[in-house]
Amino acid sequence: MSSTYGGDAPLSYNKYLKVQELIRLQETLSDPESHDELLFIVIHQTYELWFKQILHELDACIGWMNEGRLFRANHSLRGVNSIERILVTQIHILESMAPIGFLEFRDKLNPASGFQSMQFRELEFSSGAKDEKILESFREDEFAYTRLKARFDSPSLADAFWALVGRSGLAVGSYQERMDSTVEMLAKPEAYAELYNMQDLLIEHDELIIAWRYNHIQMVERMLGMKRGTGGSEGVGYLTTTLKKKFFPELWEARTHLTVEDIG
Numbered sequence: 001m002s003s004t005y006g007g008d009a010p011l012s013y014n015k016y017l018k019v020q021e022l023i024r025l026q027e028t029l030s031d032p033e034s035h036d037e038l039l040f041i042v043i044h045q046t047y048e049l050w051f052k053q054i055l056h057e058l059d060a061c062i063g064w065m066n067e068g069r070l071f072r073a074n075h076s077l078r079g080v081n082s083i084e085r086i087l088v089t090q091i092h093i094l095e096s097m098a099p100i101g102f103l104e105f106r107d108k109l110n111p112a113s114g115f116q117s118m119q120f121r122e123l124e125f126s127s128g129a130k131d132e133k134i135l136e137s138f139r140e141d142e143f144a145y146t147r148l149k150a151r152f153d154s155p156s157l158a159d160a161f162w163a164l165v166g167r168s169g170l171a172v173g174s175y176q177e178r179m180d181s182t183v184e185m186l187a188k189p190e191a192y193a194e195l196y197n198m199q200d201l202l203i204e205h206d207e208l209i210i211a212w213r214y215n216h217i218q219m220v221e222r223m224l225g226m227k228r229g230t231g232g233s234e235g236v237g238y239l240t241t242t243l244k245k246k247f248f249p250e251l252w253e254a255r256t257h258l259t260v261e262d263i264g
């Protein structure tokens, strides 16, 4: 793809950000072009750019956690959560598309689906929700498979967090121990200040992804009712089962067991 930004002209906004290339990347499939297809492509590409930024932060965060740099890691997690708050609400833009406008081009997308979003799966795997079946579903896509396999085999954000909690002297060997250690942190926020802040940011990351899933499901039902997905799933029925996914189940369950007696 060749582009000109004024020959040897000094750096400009358009040249730095490759705007010519960027606005050529929205290739509609409908013919004659269906009006809403551009919105559909733009919103998905926007999500993918934010996923890229989130993965960049998560990778750095895991590195900082391994180095024991809690303040720096928490700063990045705050950045991740800020982006995710936008992702949760951004899905509503699609609801400005009339269901009939979507049906005009939906058949052209078959069998492509958000189910195959490599970067969303990377986000899940690197946060702590690894799924071998999902990894295998990318077998034919070498580029995606290689990236996902690397994340599948590497320690996740959850692994890095529990290792950090372990190094602080709390027990993390089993699920029960991780939960008990969380109760201890929740009971004594000031004694575990940075770790306490970290578990708060991590549970928020989990919560925001669940909120995204929920808003996506509502939008899908508003658009499609109970029709099957282009990816071949039952659609809303399948998506509802994903609401149970959690990156840090111990953090959630510890809240059930926390009592004032734990203050000690």
Ligand code: HEM
Residues within 6 Å of the ligand: 043, 044, 047, 048, 091, 094, 102, 112, 113, 114, 115, 116, 117, 120, 216, 220, 223, 224, 228, 229, 230, 231, 232, 233, 234, 235, 236, 238, 239, 242
């Ligand atoms: C009109 C718009 C949309 C419709 C009708 C729709 C519909 C669906 C359906 C039915 C599924 C289930 C899999 C399947 O059988 O295809 C799905 C999965 C998914 N979609 Fe969407 N979607 C839309 C927009 C988006 C957007 C904007 C994103 C942003 C990235 C997105 C991301 C995903 C992801 C990540 C999954 C996999 C969820 C999981 O398995 O946990 N979708 N979508």
